[in-house]
Amino acid sequence: MIRSVLRxxxxxxxxxxxxxxxxxxxxxxxxxxxxxxxxxxxxxVNYLIGATIAIEITIxxxxxxxxxxxxxxxxxxxTTDYLTGLLKTxxxxxxxxxxxxxxxxxxxxWGSLMYLVANAIAIFLSGLYRFVLDSQWTWG
Numbered sequence: 001m002i003r004s005v006l007r008x009x010x011x012x013x014x015x016x017x018x019x020x021x022x023x024x025x026x027x028x029x030x031x032x033x034x035x036x037x038x039x040x041x042x043x044x045v046n047y048l049i050g051a052t053i054a055i056e057i058t059i060x061x062x063x064x065x066x067x068x069x070x071x072x073x074x075x076x077x078x079t080t081d082y083l084t085g086l087l088k089t090x091x092x093x094x095x096x097x098x099x100x101x102x103x104x105x106x107x108x109x110w111g112s113l114m115y116l117v118a119n120a121i122a123i124f125l126s127g128l129y130r131f132v133l134d135s136q137w138t139w140g
Contacts, residue, residue, distance in 0.1 A: 014135065020070035021131050028058040028065070029123045036119055047115040051104055055097055063089045063138075071139035085138055092133040096126040 032054045039050030063086050067076050076085035100122040107118035 017070055017135065018131065021066065021135075022127075024062055024065045024070055025123075025127055025130075028062045029120070031061065032058040032123065033116055033119060037116060040115065047108065048101060048105060051101060051115075051119060052097065055093075055100065059090055059093045060086070062093070066134070067139075071135070074139045076139070088138040089134055092138055093130055095133075096130050099129065100126045 035054035035057060036047070036050050039045040039053060040047050043050075045053075066089075067082070067085060076082045100119075103122035103125055104115070104118050107113045107121060108115050111118070113121075
């Protein structure tokens with residue numbers, strides 16, 4: 001499976017989409033990490049609550065960027081299609097939130113990792129799940 005994913009990044013019918021999805025994901029992951037740090041270290045919010053808020057903000061940003069660039073061939077245009085796509089991606093990514101938070105919690109509480117390192121790992125692990133569902137349902 002990992003070989004297949006890596007192969008799809010360089011060739012195959014979804015290579016361009018997957019590379020763009022990775023770029024958007026890396027950008028929004030960086031933003032999510034900055035937001036999480038701000039919520040936890042600056043505002044003093046619990047890291048799980050801060051992560052949940054940061055995730056939702058970046059879900060919206062990811063949708064805007066992916067709709068405009070990654071999936072431009074099947075882009076959601078018009079108010080109804082755009083809002084329906086936003087709702088779909090929130091459902092897709094909303095189902096990934098418990099996965100990401102569970103990995104974050106496990107790595108912090110049981111693995112004794114710093115919350116930002118644990119969050120980066122959690123983002124990566126839930127990324128493929130989000131790509132498959134978004135590409136098939138949100139922009140399918």
